[in-house]
Amino acid sequence: xxxxxxxxxxxxxxxxxxxxxxxxxxxxxxxxxxxxxxxxxxxxxxxxxxxxxxxxxxxxxxxxxxxxxxxxxxxxxxxxxxxxxxxxxxxxxxxxxx
Amino acid sequence: xxxxxxxxxxxxxxxxxxxxxxxxxxxxxxxxxxxxxxxxxxxxxxxxxxxxxxxxxxxxxxxxxxxxxxxxxxxxxxxxxxxxxxxxxxxxxxxxxxxxxxxxxxxxxxxxxxxxxxxxxxxxxxxxxxxxxxxxxxxxxxxxxxxxxxxxxxxxxxxxxxxxxxxxxxxxxxxxxxxxxxxxxxxxxxxxxxxxxxxxxxxxxxxxxxxxxxxxxxxxxxxxxxxxxxxxxxxxxxxxxxxxxxxxxxxxxxxxxxxxxxxxxxxxxxxxxxxxxxxxxxxxxxxxxxxxxxxxxxxxxxxxxxxxxxxxxxxxxxxxxxxxxxxxxxxxxxxxxxxxxxxxxxxxxxxxxxxxxxxxxxxxxxxxxxxxxxxxxxxxxxxxxxxxxxxxxxxxxxxxxxxxxxxxxxxxxxxxxxxxxxxxxxxxxxxxxxxxxxxxxxxxxxxxxxxxxxxxxxxxxxxxxxxxxxxxxxxxxxxxxxxxxxxxxxxxxxxxxxxxxxxxxxxxxxxxxxxxxxxxxxxxxxxxxxxxxxxxxxxxxxxxxxxxxxxxxxxxxxxxxxxxxxxxxxxxxxxxxxxxxxxxxxxxxxxxxxxxxxxxxxxxxxxxxxxxxxxxxxxxxxxxxxxxxxxxxxxxxxxxxxxxxxxxxxxxxxxxxxxxxxxxxxxxxxxxxxxxxxxxxxxxxxxxxxxxxxxxxxxxxxxxxxxxxxxxxxxxxxxxxxx
Numbered sequence: 001x002x003x004x005x006x007x008x009x010x011x012x013x014x015x016x017x018x019x020x021x022x023x024x025x026x027x028x029x030x031x032x033x034x035x036x037x038x039x040x041x042x043x044x045x046x047x048x049x050x051x052x053x054x055x056x057x058x059x060x061x062x063x064x065x066x067x068x069x070x071x072x073x074x075x076x077x078x079x080x081x082x083x084x085x086x087x088x089x090x091x092x093x094x095x096x097x098x
Numbered sequence: 099x100x101x102x103x104x105x106x107x108x109x110x111x112x113x114x115x116x117x118x119x120x121x122x123x124x125x126x127x128x129x130x131x132x133x134x135x136x137x138x139x140x141x142x143x144x145x146x147x148x149x150x151x152x153x154x155x156x157x158x159x160x161x162x163x164x165x166x167x168x169x170x171x172x173x174x175x176x177x178x179x180x181x182x183x184x185x186x187x188x189x190x191x192x193x194x195x196x197x198x199x200x201x202x203x204x205x206x207x208x209x210x211x212x213x214x215x216x217x218x219x220x221x222x223x224x225x226x227x228x229x230x231x232x233x234x235x236x237x238x239x240x241x242x243x244x245x246x247x248x249x250x251x252x253x254x255x256x257x258x259x260x261x262x263x264x265x266x267x268x269x270x271x272x273x274x275x276x277x278x279x280x281x282x283x284x285x286x287x288x289x290x291x292x293x294x295x296x297x298x299x300x301x302x303x304x305x306x307x308x309x310x311x312x313x314x315x316x317x318x319x320x321x322x323x324x325x326x327x328x329x330x331x332x333x334x335x336x337x338x339x340x341x342x343x344x345x346x347x348x349x350x351x352x353x354x355x356x357x358x359x360x361x362x363x364x365x366x367x368x369x370x371x372x373x374x375x376x377x378x379x380x381x382x383x384x385x386x387x388x389x390x391x392x393x394x395x396x397x398x399x400x401x402x403x404x405x406x407x408x409x410x411x412x413x414x415x416x417x418x419x420x421x422x423x424x425x426x427x428x429x430x431x432x433x434x435x436x437x438x439x440x441x442x443x444x445x446x447x448x449x450x451x452x453x454x455x456x457x458x459x460x461x462x463x464x465x466x467x468x469x470x471x472x473x474x475x476x477x478x479x480x481x482x483x484x485x486x487x488x489x490x491x492x493x494x495x496x497x498x499x500x501x502x503x504x505x506x507x508x509x510x511x512x513x514x515x516x517x518x519x520x521x522x523x524x525x526x527x528x529x530x531x532x533x534x535x536x537x538x539x540x541x542x543x544x545x546x547x548x549x550x551x552x553x554x555x556x557x558x559x560x561x562x563x564x565x566x567x568x569x570x571x572x573x574x575x576x577x578x579x580x581x582x583x584x585x586x587x588x589x590x591x592x593x594x595x596x597x598x599x600x601x602x603x604x605x606x607x608x609x610x611x612x613x614x615x616x617x618x619x620x621x622x623x624x625x626x627x628x629x630x631x632x633x634x635x636x637x638x639x640x641x642x643x644x645x646x647x648x649x650x651x652x653x654x655x656x657x658x659x660x661x662x663x664x665x666x667x668x669x670x671x672x673x674x675x676x677x678x679x680x681x682x683x684x685x686x687x688x689x690x691x692x693x694x695x696x697x698x699x700x701x702x703x704x705x706x707x708x709x710x711x712x713x714x715x716x717x718x719x720x721x722x723x724x725x726x727x728x729x730x731x732x733x734x735x736x737x738x739x740x741x742x743x744x745x746x747x748x749x750x751x752x753x754x755x756x757x758x759x760x761x762x763x764x765x766x767x768x769x770x771x772x773x774x775x776x777x778x779x780x781x782x783x784x785x786x787x788x789x790x791x792x793x794x795x796x797x798x799x800x801x802x803x804x805x806x807x808x809x810x811x812x813x814x815x816x817x818x819x820x821x
Binding site for chain 2: 087
């Protein structure tokens with residue numbers, strides 16, 4: 001993937017997840033961050049930090065982004081979520097508008 | 099009604115013996131009574147002989163046969179019953195009649211009732227006086243007849259009975275006088291004439307009485323023949339108010355103001371359009387039936403917009419399934435807590451474990467839509483562990499089971515100021531709370547702004563007085579739907595004190611009248627934003643007039659099931675309330691032109707409109723909707739069968755903000771509309787192939803920050819009624 005097409009999401013522990021911009025745009029919050037005019041650091045560097053979201057949750061979220069793109073292209077599968085993660089995942093998803 | 103009993107006892111001896119023998123039953127010494135429908139025609143006959151009587155009585159042989167022998171036994175049996183019945187009927191004579199009336203029965207049934215009364219009267223007479231022969235016979239026959247009726251399950255007797263003999267008739271005094279139906283009196287008098295050959299004096303006396311009764315009956319018969327719901331609902335108050343404003347009831351088009359202009363425009367437009375396209379043209383694009391020109395989009399639409407399940411929803415679903423495994427709801431924002439709580443209540447998986455999670459710590463908002471599963475102990479235990487100092491919103495709907503007064507006093511109202519921050523409280527369905535409990539509740543929650551007391555059936559006007567005294571200057575929202583013990587006029591003085599009230603819901607309180615509305619809006623109308631008047635069926639256009647005059651900021655108005663409202667009412671509303679965003683009309687009698695004119699005048703700010711079962715809605719409304727309603731998001735056109743595919747297509751293609759369209763019961767809509775409209779965002783609900791319960795989920799999106807969850811429930815309930 002080219003650098004311009006990717007976005008870096010950084011978790012609370014410092015893990016960096018590099019995903020395509022299209023996938024990141026599934027989240028309304030991230031979309032706003034990346035496209036809003038105003039010269040924010042996120043827009044320029046293509047990096048967003050989430051100090052409240054842990055690594056496991058952020059990883060799951062990235063998986064969801066890709067699953068969502070797949071779903072909209074027609075491949076409708078199930079998205080499995082481990083029950084232990086659901087509470088935090090729900091809160092993170094609420095924050096990310098996704 | 100007092101029983102006036104002036105009897106004239108004809109001087110004949112009572113003859114009971116012949117009736118004891120079954121064999122004699124067909125050959126009584128009594129005058130013949132005819133039981134067949136041809137009676138009036140044969141009125142000229144003279145019942146001279148037994149044979150004649152026999153003949154006539156043959157028709158009723160089966161009746162008599164049923165009763166069979168043991169005439170005496172009947173007498174005894176009957177006497178007891180009859181006395182009781184008599185008392186019941188004379189005292190409740192009116193009510194019996196009333197009841198009959200209310201069932202809308204024909205005169206015939208009414209006659210039956212009267213006959214019962216006569217029969218019973220006769221029975222008593224028999225018992226008391228040892229009656230003379232024909233009276234006896236007549237009584238017996240009446241009794242027989244009554245027995246027959248009862249035995250046959252009170253089947254209607256077609257015959258014009260003539261069981262009343264003259265002497266009895268005299269005793270059928272004034273209370274009956276007004277209740278004779280003309281027919282009955284007429285028919286009775288005729289056979290009586292034949293029967294009472296030997297009772298000439300009494301006959302003549304009763305005949306004149308009969309004439310009198312007959313005249314009275316003629317005057318009153320029509321009143322009793324048909325029960326008119328509307329007429330009987332009209333109270334004196336309403337009449338007075340309507341009459342007083344009679345001068346306003348001019349033609350709508352003579353009014354000053356924008357509504358009449360709009361009406362004129364609408365009517366002219368209709369004339370123009372209808373004049374042009376009278377006959378169906380060959381061009382398939384031009385619609386023949388309606389005057390609306392709508393071109394359905396050709397070619398395939400992209401298909402229904404794919405709804406990708408969001409991560410939030412997915413994780414919530416799993417959470418709900420595993421709710422028992424949740425150990426803490428700390429850091430979970432309130433909106434998510436509410437969503438979880440609602441989903442659990444809906445799927446009946448809510449339990450005390452989750453309840454404790456909600457109550458634990460120092461919660462700020464607790465919402466439980468359904469507490470019907472909750473027991474008193476569980477609730478007490480959960481509440482005791484709750485730190486209520488930060489609680490701002492508490493919703494415990496359907497808590498009737500777990501919230502009697504003593505529990506209330508030991509939990510919510512345990513001390514003065516036990517709920518110091520509470521601003522919103524909902525205890526719908528708390529049917530065991532009385533005025534005492536409510537008073538304690540109010541004193542412990544001094545900061546209340548919004549209170550929902552729907553279906554709290556034990557609360558009386560005392561409670562509303564207490565509310566007005568303690569919280570009168572703070573209360574902004576008050577819901578008292580279906581509080582059966584509240585009388586509108588008694589609570590009016592208290593309601594007038596609520597100067598900051600913005601939302602009032604009196605749905606289902608039948609004592610709400612025009613007088614109440616006037617009294618209330620004159621005091622509090624300037625602040626009113628929402629008025630819910632569903633099912634307050636006594637309201638007329640006068641209410642709308644005063645609302646329009648005094649409530650300029652009204653945003654939401656619900657007029658469902660108010661069948662007395664007419665186009666004049668809508669006219670007032672259009673001229674007065676120009677800021678209405680949510681308008682709910684259901685089963686109202688407004689015409690197409692009036693609704694269209696309303697939309698032209700005041701339809702711009704509308705976001706939610708329901709025209710459910712407003713059957714006259716047709717092309718005019720469609721055109722006005724298309725032209726004016728840019729902000730419309732929710733539209734309900736269920737049961738509006740005069741709307742064609744073209745009309746709906748025009749609406750949907752023009753109202754670009756439209757997201758939900760309900761079309762229950764619109765069987766006239768075809769795929770021409772469903773496939774042909776070009777609005778990709780709108781969800782159409784209620785036609786055959788759409789999933790029926792999905793719309794309920796749609797309505798529950800708590801998107802608006804205002805306390806709208808009750809409203810969602812309310813409209814959901816409305817949907818269920820439609821279904």
